[in-house]
Amino acid sequence: ATGLTGNEPDELSGISDKVVRHGFVKKVYSILFVQLTVTTLIAGLITRSGDDMAKSDPNTVTMLLFFSMAVVVSMGFVFCCCPDTMRRSPLNYALLSVFTVAEAVMVGFTCLQYTQESVLVTLGITAAVVLSLTLFTFQTKYDFSGLAPYMFVLVTVMCGLGFVLMIGSMLGLHGEAWKAMNLVYAALGALVFSAYLVVDTQMI
Structure with missing residues (x-):
């Protein structure tokens, strides 16, 4: 009886959209989880081993901090001004990796x-x-x-x-x-x- 209503395509489309949306959200959160893990590991390593450097050579720490900040800001401009780069694999993963590492270094030296x-x-x-x-x-x-x-x-x-x-x-x-x-x-x-x-x- 339901086959005569003509609503099946709409219902299937709704289900399909929901599945695609959930799959996309899972992918986004998986990438976010990897980024947070890398940031935690690198920042933790810098925090544990960087105290001596911060005391003995604060200028180097400051230079590395601002360099990492410059990389993060530059990558942000690339993402905003050249959105097509984020749709081209594997370039998008390479850029995201550079951004993640630079941000992790920035967080690590900021924690000091x-x-x-x-x-x-x-x-x-x-x-x-x-x-x-x-x-x-x-x-x-x-x-x-x-x-x-x-x-x-x-x-x-x-x-x-x-x-x-x-x-x-x-x-x-x-x-x-x-x-x-x-x-x-x-x-x-x-x-x-x-x-x-x-x-x-x-x-x-």
Whole structure:
């Protein structure tokens, strides 16, 4: 009886679209997982072995930090201005690998400017909320995609505040108040980028 309704193509199309969408989201999150793993490993290695370098040769650390930042920004411009490069395999994987390694190096040397407590707080909060936020995004009926412009403003503010804290740490500012500011910044950073994860997932 259902064969006379003529709704089968639409229903199959809906099912097909849903399968394709879920497959795409799985691929995106698989790539993200690999990026986070590489970033954690490289940043952890730099954090563990870079303290001596930071104390004995801070100029080299600063140079490597800004070089990695320049690579990350340059790759960002390539992705934005030449979107076709991200559709050509294996060029897209090569560019993404360069971006991931450069970002991991940047994160590692940036971590040297902060206390271990703030880094651990950021890692713990992010790890705890990413899974729950991902599940929430897949299940929720609320639409957060319209918050993207506001999230961009928050990220810009966070980047500016992070730069100020980095300069302060390089100038040798210490104390309980400074440590508290780093912890607050770590918590806010984890919160903002976790919210970004919800927005980006829904936009997918």
